[in-house]
Amino acid sequence: MxxxxxxxxxxxxxxxxxxxxxxxxxxxxxxxxxxxxxxxxxxxxxxxxxxxxxxxxxxxxxxxxxxxxRMPRERLRLIRSRHRERGEGSPRRPDTRERGSADAWDAHSQVRVPAPEAIAERLAISPGDLCVRTHYEFLAGGHPVQLSESWEPMAITDGTPVVLPETGPLAGKGVPERMRSIGVVISTVVEVPRPARATHVQANLLGISVGDLVLQIERTIFDTDGRPVETADMVIPDVRREVVYEFGVDRP
The missing domain is CATH 1.10.10.10 (Winged helix-like DNA-binding domain superfamily/Winged helix DNA-binding domain)
Known part of the structure; x- marks a missing residue:
């Protein structure tokens, strides 16, 4: 052994x-x-x-x-699921049900923000190209459970009703539905999870200690032409959340 x-x-x-x-x-x-x-x-x-x-x-x-x-905390399960992204139902065993999921969020968007070099590379645009940047704080039962910073190229959404993710007729409906309304069809979501330690800002917002383990997920959403239409950095406190990826099997 x-x-x-x-x-x-x-x-x-x-x-x-x-x-x-x-x-x-x-x-x-x-x-x-x-x-x-x-x-x-x-x-x-x-x-x-x-x-x-x-x-x-x-x-x-x-x-x-x-x-x-510290007082032991229950580590709740957070499910990342293709079914949810596509609006499909997904039967689960009782022991895989997600509890404590986010039930509210605060969001703040800024328009015409020049894309930093790293973000520009992820969006296949030039550094300095204008974007909409949105910062999210997700809450469950009034407690912070996740942070996210999203970037969308204004070349795609400028002048449309969905330029701001959390205002307008499709506020809060998510990237696929907002993009579909302006003729952009989403085909792929790529997520890259990495372990990290909470910064001072992240710790203050999430109510954890500086240096606590967090899971950072780099997400990029692509349309049917392979063009990136949104990228985001999500931060999840590891001590509170167990992230589970769920994949469906295509039927013949």
Whole structure:
């Protein structure tokens, strides 16, 4: 049998001690350097073990202060589904139902924003080309659960009723329906998920600690000609949300 990775063994040991009540909720754990010496591992191994406990919601890191035991939180499931994008129903087993999904959002759009180089590359436009940038804060039960920053080239939507995603006749209907109304048909959505750590701004907006693990999803939407019509960066707090991708199977 393969030997368990050292960081997993350390995470299991620390998890057992926390659940046994060795440290109370809100209590500071020994320093990471001290714990690394105590378990006979390097600091990188100890850091990965702590990351596991942060993901579990058992501990939280506080910048410049240390690591503390936190009240365990239920990690809700967030389903990314092709069925939902296409407006189709999707039967699920009871254990895969999504709970705590966003039920409200705040949005702020800015028009004629020059595209930064990285955004321009994703949209296949020139740096400085004008875009509509929209910042979203998604809420569930009044609590922030996701951030998103969306970019759309004004060359596609300028002068149309759907130039602003959250105003006009199709406000809040989503990119595919808005684009369809002006003759642009969506064919593909590409998402690239990457792990990251919360910045000060993200932590403040999401109600988490600076440095907490987050999942960043880079999404780009293409029309039937392969032209990018929108790109967005989504930020999801890993300690609260488990992201699941659901794929349908095409019927013959």
């Amino acid at each position: 393969p030997r368990e990775a050292p960081y997993l063994a350390v995470a299991d040991a620390l998890r057992a001690r926390i659940l046994a009540g060795e440290w109370e909720i809100g209590e500071r754990l020994p320093s990471r350097a001290r714990l690394a010496v105590g378990y006979g591992v390097g600091r990188n191994v100890l850091q990965r073990a702590m990351d596991c406990l942060i993901i579990d919601g058992l501990v939280e890191g506080r910048a410049g202060s240390g690591t503390y035991v």
